[in-house]
Amino acid sequence: MKLNINGETKEVEVEADTPLLWVIREQLGMTGTKYGCGMSICGACTVHIDGVAQRSCVLPVSAVREDQKITTIEGLGVQQFHPVQEVWAELDVPQCGYCQSGMIMAASSLLARNANPSDEDIRREITNICRCGTYPRVIEGIKTAAKRLAAAGDQGGRDANA
Amino acid sequence: MQTPDTDTLEQPVNPSRRSFLKGSSIAAGAFVFGFSFPFAKSALAGEAAAPEVNAWVVVQPDDTVLIRIARIEMGQGSLTGLAQLVAEELECDWDKVHFELVKPGANQARDNVWKSQATGGSTAIRGSHEYLRQGGAAARHMLVAAAANQWQVPASECQVDKGVITHKPTGKTTTYGAVATAANDITPPEKITLKDPSEWKIAGKAVKRLDTKEKVDGSMIYTTDFTLPGMLIAVPKACPVHGGTLKSFDAKAVQDMPGVKHVVQLDDNAVAVVADTFWRAKKALDALPIEWNLGPNASVSSASIAEKLREGLSATTDYVGNKVGDAPSALAKAEKVIEADYSYPYQNHAPMETMSAVVRWRKNGCEMWGATQVPESALAALAEAAELPQEVCEVHTMRIGGSFGRRLATDYVRQAALVAKAFPDTPIKLLWTREEDMLQGHFHPVTQCRMRASMDANGELQALHMRIAGQSILAHVNPKGIGEKGDPVMYQGLDPEGDMAIGYSVPNLLVDQVMVNPHIRPGFWRGVNLNQNALYLECFIDELAHAAGQDPLAFRRKLMAKHPKHLAVLEAAAKGIGWDKKPAQGIHRGIAQVKGFGSYVAAAAEVSVTDGKLKIHRIVAATDPGYAINPQQIEAQVAGSFVYGLSPMLSSECTVKDGRIEQENFHTYQVMQLRDMPEVEVITMPSGGFWGGVGEPTIAVAAPAVLNAIFAATGKRIRNIPIKNTDLS
Numbered sequence: 053m054k055l056n057i058n059g060e061t062k063e064v065e066v067e068a069d070t071p072l073l074w075v076i077r078e079q080l081g082m083t084g085t086k087y088g089c090g091m092s093i094c095g096a097c098t099v100h101i102d103g104v105a106q107r108s109c110v111l112p113v114s115a116v117r118e119d120q121k122i123t124t125i126e127g128l129g130v131q132q133f134h135p136v137q138e139v140w141a142e143l144d145v146p147q148c149g150y151c152q153s154g155m156i157m158a159a160s161s162l163l164a165r166n167a168n169p170s171d172e173d174i175r176r177e178i179t180n181i182c183r184c185g186t187y188p189r190v191i192e193g194i195k196t197a198a199k200r201l202a203a204a205g206d207q208g209g210r211d212a213n214a
Numbered sequence: 215m216q217t218p219d220t221d222t223l224e225q226p227v228n229p230s231r232r233s234f235l236k237g238s239s240i241a242a243g244a245f246v247f248g249f250s251f252p253f254a255k256s257a258l259a260g261e262a263a264a265p266e267v268n269a270w271v272v273v274q275p276d277d278t279v280l281i282r283i284a285r286i287e288m289g290q291g292s293l294t295g296l297a298q299l300v301a302e303e304l305e306c307d308w309d310k311v312h313f314e315l316v317k318p319g320a321n322q323a324r325d326n327v328w329k330s331q332a333t334g335g336s337t338a339i340r341g342s343h344e345y346l347r348q349g350g351a352a353a354r355h356m357l358v359a360a361a362a363n364q365w366q367v368p369a370s371e372c373q374v375d376k377g378v379i380t381h382k383p384t385g386k387t388t389t390y391g392a393v394a395t396a397a398n399d400i401t402p403p404e405k406i407t408l409k410d411p412s413e414w415k416i417a418g419k420a421v422k423r424l425d426t427k428e429k430v431d432g433s434m435i436y437t438t439d440f441t442l443p444g445m446l447i448a449v450p451k452a453c454p455v456h457g458g459t460l461k462s463f464d465a466k467a468v469q470d471m472p473g474v475k476h477v478v479q480l481d482d483n484a485v486a487v488v489a490d491t492f493w494r495a496k497k498a499l500d501a502l503p504i505e506w507n508l509g510p511n512a513s514v515s516s517a518s519i520a521e522k523l524r525e526g527l528s529a530t531t532d533y534v535g536n537k538v539g540d541a542p543s544a545l546a547k548a549e550k551v552i553e554a555d556y557s558y559p560y561q562n563h564a565p566m567e568t569m570s571a572v573v574r575w576r577k578n579g580c581e582m583w584g585a586t587q588v589p590e591s592a593l594a595a596l597a598e599a600a601e602l603p604q605e606v607c608e609v610h611t612m613r614i615g616g617s618f619g620r621r622l623a624t625d626y627v628r629q630a631a632l633v634a635k636a637f638p639d640t641p642i643k644l645l646w647t648r649e650e651d652m653l654q655g656h657f658h659p660v661t662q663c664r665m666r667a668s669m670d671a672n673g674e675l676q677a678l679h680m681r682i683a684g685q686s687i688l689a690h691v692n693p694k695g696i697g698e699k700g701d702p703v704m705y706q707g708l709d710p711e712g713d714m715a716i717g718y719s720v721p722n723l724l725v726d727q728v729m730v731n732p733h734i735r736p737g738f739w740r741g742v743n744l745n746q747n748a749l750y751l752e753c754f755i756d757e758l759a760h761a762a763g764q765d766p767l768a769f770r771r772k773l774m775a776k777h778p779k780h781l782a783v784l785e786a787a788a789k790g791i792g793w794d795k796k797p798a799q800g801i802h803r804g805i806a807q808v809k810g811f812g813s814y815v816a817a818a819a820e821v822s823v824t825d826g827k828l829k830i831h832r833i834v835a836a837t838d839p840g841y842a843i844n845p846q847q848i849e850a851q852v853a854g855s856f857v858y859g860l861s862p863m864l865s866s867e868c869t870v871k872d873g874r875i876e877q878e879n880f881h882t883y884q885v886m887q888l889r890d891m892p893e894v895e896v897i898t899m900p901s902g903g904f905w906g907g908v909g910e911p912t913i914a915v916a917a918p919a920v921l922n923a924i925f926a927a928t929g930k931r932i933r934n935i936p937i938k939n940t941d942l943s
């Protein structure tokens with residue numbers, strides 16, 4: 053079957069029920085997208101499908117159509133960092149870093165839908181689990197990135213599929 | 215992108231060991247460390263060999279400084295903090311600092327030149343700051359001496375700034391990179407005078423972490439991501455009742471499933487499916503018929519465990535951790551005794567990265583690539599399971615996707631080595647499912663505490679007896695550590711003196727324990743026993759203050775006159791929250807303090823409870839760690855520790871049914887989420903003269919500060935957490 057991922061079309065041979073997460077990690081060898089729970093709870097496996105954050109650990113690869121564009125953390129800021137990544141580095145958001153690919157994918161998707169999220173929006177929308185407790189800097193990071201995007205008139209669509 | 219150390223692939227282990235002896239080069243292939251060039255993808259391969267200046271420092275011809283890190287980075291930021299300490303004395307350019315991780319086999323082969331690598335108990339910095347600074351200073355001496363030799367001038371006429379050496383009288387300059395090779399031949403200085411912390415330029419500053427970029431572009435390779443050619447994946451399952459064994463399994467039922475290579479028994483209690491991918495291995499494992507001998511604990515439940523602990527609350531014991539005056543007789547004589555029982559449930563570490571290790575076994579050597587907090591023990595566990603001498607084994611330590619104490623245990627290392635041994639020459643990645651990680655944890659132990667106290671007519675505390683009944687971690691991991699006081703770890707925060715000293719003077723005080731050891735495997739969980747001990751003491755002190763009709767801060771002050779550092783952080787947190795001013799309508803406050811892991815910490819919380827719904831608005835935390843190496847990382851640690859400490863208070867607990875842990879994933883083990891995160895203000899107030907940890911102590915004050923605030927808001931005293939089990943309306 054064919055997948056459109058980070059701007060490239062890839063052919064994979066795999067059982068239809070294999071979750072997209074494991075296809076990305078094991079068949080395609082892109083390990084930035086993480087396994088945390090396998091139950092769509094923690095968000096470590098978040099990718100964008102047509103720009104919208106989705107948890108790839110419960111999504112059978114067969115449910116992804118060839119014309120749907122998948123973006124992983126590796127494809128988010130290819131030429132230059134996505135503003136969320138930029139801000140994340142400036143604020144030293146990550147601690148162990150394991151949840152951060154998913155956190156960044158969730159944050160960038162939120163900003164693409166809601167250019168100026170309130171505290172309440174962020175608290176409602178970002179449901180990724182971070183055991184290191186980076187939440188305060190995640191909140192600050194999203195707000196800072198929102199300002200930067202607004203200043204640049206940018207919608208954050210800088211990924212490989214944009 | 216991080217390039218983990220795969221260069222030994224085609225090399226037997228031994229030669230790589232030897233070639234790491236003094237004078238070894240970082241770029242000569244066979245013995246490159248787990249390598250990382252944050253913010254620069256340049257320059258590893260093909261570069262001229264650079265000898266080390268000493269064990270801690272390698273300077274490349276381009277002036278890049280590599281600082282070797284022996285302790286483990288698991289998110290707590292100590293990698294950067296440790297590098298700051300070396301760099302401070304080295305006087306190098308911080309912007310040119312990179313790091314590399316030390317391997318325990320190499321350490322052993324060099325007579326432990328890097329000292330202990332074990333990382334836990336908030337010790338990474340406070341346990342190694344002195345020899346690290348000395349290592350940096352010695353390297354500086356040698357580099358300057360090398361330059362002076364070249365110029366044929368006295369070293370005393372040279373000064374150094376950011377890695378540039380200047381001969382003052384002539385103005386001649388050179389750089390560390392230019393003299394690094396020559397410095398390697400200089401005899402290290404015998405006497406080293408370290409800078410006074412007031413002169414620090416790099417240490418003590420809020421520099422950025424060295425390892426951030428790879429964490430925001432997805433390129434960082436954790437153990438779970440690490441791949442070797444031809445590697446197979448093993449997914450294990452152990453008996454869900456700890457102590458039970460494997461009776462039988464039917465490999466035939468899954469052997470024809472896609473990708474499945476083999477089903478391997480591990481010791482007497484586990485089985486692993488080996489396949490070409492994780493997903494296929496997991497599917498086969500789920501389909502594998504397995505029978506267990508559940509053993510004698512198959513009917514144990516949370517209720518039966520709690521009952522045993524409760525008996526311990528009134529049992530007789532000789533284990534005494536702190537004794538002043540005669541609390542039992544003072545209480546016996548008292549007109550009124552205030553009494554309350556508290557408890558703290560089992561917790562799972564639940565790091566986001568589940569247990570994993572990559573091992574390749576060969577008959578002449580065995581290597582592991584993986585995360586551990588105890589590289590030396592991991593090496594020992596690897597060699598033992600591999601049935602090979604330690605000298606031909608090596609552990610390539612990797613950075614960790616969270617650990618919090620979980621990887622102080624090496625169970626997964628042993629499992630990976632056992633599978634690998636069944637597949638000689640084939641690299642095996644053992645990877646636990648979240649479910650396995652939840653069931654086979656090393657759990658924060660359960661304890662209960664009976665608090666009994668009496669006060670005089672003026673509301674002055676006269677006697678306090680704290681009886682702790684609960685599970686001992688040491689009884690499981692190191693029974694030799696149990697002495698005449700019982701398990702000393704069970705008294706954290708309640709000791710008469712030292713790193714875990716109680717902050718109150720009570721005329722009659724007794725802290726004693728009864729050990730009750732259920733079959734659930736216990737382990738050191740971030741903050742360890744300080745978590746519940748601080749909760750018990752600080753909530754009960756709050757109870758006493760209210761019983762005496764006194765302000766909780768004023769009540770504590772009177773007991774803390776002889777503990778000025780404890781009091782100082784408490785005052786700072788109280789001031790930060792505005793304790794002396796009335797809170798806004800509907801907002802209520804609580805405070806707590808404790809000393810743990812060498813640091814004094816306090817927290818003040820503001821909460822509201824509306825229609826039974828709790829909202830934590832704000833927490834102000836004050837920490838006196840003696841010295842602060844990286845204030846912005848301390849801030850991150852404190853905020854993070856609140857998330858870790860508030861999870862058990864709000865919602866997370868592991869319960870036992872039919873002998874096994876009930877919570878198998880994050881839907882039932884509910885950890886704190888962003889939506890619950892209060893505003894956190896971090897006050898760091900290093901007073902100097904001692905070195906305390908910062909990764910753990912503040913965990914312990916978050917929960918009692920909030921619980922005390924909940925009491926202020928609702929009049930409900932919650933003594934059994936998590937509060938999700940209590941109706942607050």
Ligand code: FES
Nearest residue numbers: 088089093095109
């Ligand atoms: S791994 Fe997909 S949500 Fe946790």
Ligand code: FES
Nearest residue numbers: 148149151182184
């Ligand atoms: S940074 Fe470690 S889990 Fe989020």
